[in-house]
Amino acid sequence: MNEVATILKGAFAIAQKDWQTEFRSKEILLTMGFFGLLIVLISAFAFYRGDLPAYALAAGSLWVAIAYSGTLGLGRAFEREREGDCIRALLLSPMPRQAIFLGKLLGIVSFMFVVELVVVPAVVIFFNQSLEFTQLWRLGVIMGLGTFGYGVVGTALAASLLRARTRDVLLAIVIYPVIVPVIMGGVKATTAILQPEMSVSDFELWARILFTFDVVFIVVSFWIFEPLLID
Amino acid sequence: MQSTKPESRTPIGLWLCVALSIGMLGRGFWMAFYYAPTEKVMGFVQKIFYFHVPAAWIMFLATFVCAVGSIGYLITRKDKWDVIGDAAVELAVLFGAMVLITGPLWGRKAWGAYWVWDVRLTSSLVLVLTLVACKIVRGYAGPSSKQIASGLAVFAVVNSVFVYYSVDIWKGTHPPKIVAKGDLAPQMSETLWFCVAAFIVLFVTLMWSRIRLGHRRGELDSLYHHAAELGVES
Numbered sequence: 001m002n003e004v005a006t007i008l009k010g011a012f013a014i015a016q017k018d019w020q021t022e023f024r025s026k027e028i029l030l031t032m033g034f035f036g037l038l039i040v041l042i043s044a045f046a047f048y049r050g051d052l053p054a055y056a057l058a059a060g061s062l063w064v065a066i067a068y069s070g071t072l073g074l075g076r077a078f079e080r081e082r083e084g085d086c087i088r089a090l091l092l093s094p095m096p097r098q099a100i101f102l103g104k105l106l107g108i109v110s111f112m113f114v115v116e117l118v119v120v121p122a123v124v125i126f127f128n129q130s131l132e133f134t135q136l137w138r139l140g141v142i143m144g145l146g147t148f149g150y151g152v153v154g155t156a157l158a159a160s161l162l163r164a165r166t167r168d169v170l171l172a173i174v175i176y177p178v179i180v181p182v183i184m185g186g187v188k189a190t191t192a193i194l195q196p197e198m199s200v201s202d203f204e205l206w207a208r209i210l211f212t213f214d215v216v217f218i219v220v221s222f223w224i225f226e227p228l229l230i231d
Numbered sequence: 232m233q234s235t236k237p238e239s240r241t242p243i244g245l246w247l248c249v250a251l252s253i254g255m256l257g258r259g260f261w262m263a264f265y266y267a268p269t270e271k272v273m274g275f276v277q278k279i280f281y282f283h284v285p286a287a288w289i290m291f292l293a294t295f296v297c298a299v300g301s302i303g304y305l306i307t308r309k310d311k312w313d314v315i316g317d318a319a320v321e322l323a324v325l326f327g328a329m330v331l332i333t334g335p336l337w338g339r340k341a342w343g344a345y346w347v348w349d350v351r352l353t354s355s356l357v358l359v360l361t362l363v364a365c366k367i368v369r370g371y372a373g374p375s376s377k378q379i380a381s382g383l384a385v386f387a388v389v390n391s392v393f394v395y396y397s398v399d400i401w402k403g404t405h406p407p408k409i410v411a412k413g414d415l416a417p418q419m420s421e422t423l424w425f426c427v428a429a430f431i432v433l434f435v436t437l438m439w440s441r442i443r444l445g446h447r448r449g450e451l452d453s454l455y456h457h458a459a460e461l462g463v464e465s
Contacts, residue, residue: 153386160382165373174368174379177361178386184353220389227305228382 007102010095014103019110021080028076028111036069036119044126058127059190063146063183065119066112067176070150073111074158075171077104082162087229097226101155109151116143135193138203142193145210146186149217153178156221160228185210245443248436255429259422267422276340279333281422285430286329287355291391292434293323294358297365298388301381313377314445316384320365322437326430327359354390361387 022028043061048054081087081104090100120143124131131139157174161167185206192202263281270277300316303309334352335345346352365380365387372379415423 157383157386160375160379161372163373163375164368164379166371170368170372170379173364174383177357177364178383178390180357181354181390216389217386220385224305224382224385228378 003096007096007099010099011102011106014090014095014100015106015110018077018080018104018107022107022111028073029114031076032069032073032111032115033118035072036065036115037122039065039068040119040122040126048127053195054127055129055194055196056191058123058129058194059187061127062119062123062190063186065123066116066147066150066186067179067183069115069119070108070112070147070154071172071175073115074108074154074175075168077108077111078158078162087162091229097229098222100229101159101221101225104159105151105155108155109147112147112151113143116147129194131194135198138193138198139190141207142186142189142203142210145207145214146182146189149182149210149214150179152214152217152221153182156225156228159225162229181213182210185213241443245436245439248432248439252429252433252436255425255432259426259429262422262425267419268416270419273341276337279337281426283330283333283337284423285427286326286333288427289430289434290323290326290330290355290358292431293319293326293438294362294388294391296438297323297362297384301384301388304381305378305385310449311446313381314442314449316381317369318438318441318445320362320380320384321441322434324359324362324366325437326434327355327362330355331359358387358391361390 040061043057043064047057047061081090091097120139123129154175157178158171161170161174164170189203189206189210192199192206259281263278267278267281269275297316297319300312300314300319303312304316331352334355338347338352339345361383365383368380368383369376
């Protein structure tokens with residue numbers, strides 16, 4: 001119990017550092033948010049026609065925007081740790097490694113949630129959707145589960161690429177194949193929510209799958225984080 | 232000039248594996264095209280099944296071996312584990328490519344389209360793409376490429392578990408797992424299991440060769456480093 005408390009305390013301290021840095025600079029939030037908005041806009045221009053079922057396009061556009069803007073945010077969040085060799089300082093500290101992982105995860109997931117507050121309304125407006133309360137809270141659940149799964153995988157892989165060459169290009173190459181189940185589940189569940197007759201059974205099925213993915217990959221990432229980071 | 236050191240010569244066991252692979256694959260082809268009866272619904276194209284299914288199983292086996300090698304390297308940081316992981320990921324990509332080529336060829340006749348975004352096929356594609364990403368990382372990530380590729384391989388093998396259970400969970404259009412339930416005709420079953428055995432022998436042969444190549448590359452790298460330390464120009 002003591003160890004868990006130490007990890008949580010350390011994680012919160014790291015997340016607080018990221019939040020404070022971001023509050024002062026707003027660099028990641030602005031770039032991620034604006035990029036996400038642009039992806040939604042381009043998707044609307046590329047795919048939206050009046051005669052096509054817009055809810056399916058809206059779901060796909062939403063998760064593409066989350067995936068791309070998330071990669072941008074991950075790259076920048078860890079670039080901050082590389083600058084000035086902050087990551088070495090973190091590793092030399094007595095903090096458990098899992099606390100570093102959890103702290104960075106909390107940071108990136110919270111940034112993505114803030115960006116989704118911009119991207120979701122953009123999708124609803126540009127794709128001419130309407131959201132009732134029963135749809136909205138379910139969408140919130142799916143966004144939460146999907147964003148968390150994305151963050152778990154992204155944090156572990158982005159940390160592993162800290163000292164790699166061509167890390168900007170490699171980040172996208174290594175993340176996207178692994179998070180395809182998250183994107184698949186997110187799009188299917190969002191489509192089930194947005195369609196004219198909302199399918200609660202489909203939503204529940206995909207929510208369970210996303211939850212399973214999150215649980216499995218957080219366990220794997222907790223174990224693999226330290227070997228990936230240490231030479 | 233070939234080295235005369237005993238450990239540099241190709242072992243007799245490897246030559247036997249090569250001969251056995253060629254023999255068993257040859258017999259497997261014969262059994263598939265001449266011994267096994269033609270399936271009455273899908274006709275001749277069903278015979279792809281005798282290569283598609285074993286290739287898929289060997290792809291998963293190679294992924295598992297890759298995970299073992301990767302976990303071994305992440306824990307011990309010994310190069311012998313990394314060599315196993317690297318060899319297995321290449322073979323997993325090779326057999327995965329076989330699956331993704333034979334599957335759509337079969338699907339074109341069975342389902343009327345090369346690619347129907349069935350979840351099992353899609354998840355197999357995702358697995359192969361993740362393993363290709365492992366190889367790209369090894370080539371371009373620089374000094375820490377071994378541990379990054381090993382970590383990514385662990386993620387890939389966890390993903391492969393989702394692949395195996397996807398038919399039951401997501402109810403795709405992939406053919407039901409008739410092999411596990413024993414619904415095949417006896418000659419078809421015999422042909423399939425023989426092809427599986429042939430593919431296993433082929434996998435062992437290729438792994439053995441590839442591991443030897445990996446060790447030789449490691450030795451060559453050591454020699455280059457040693458030469459560089461002595462100031463010898465390459």
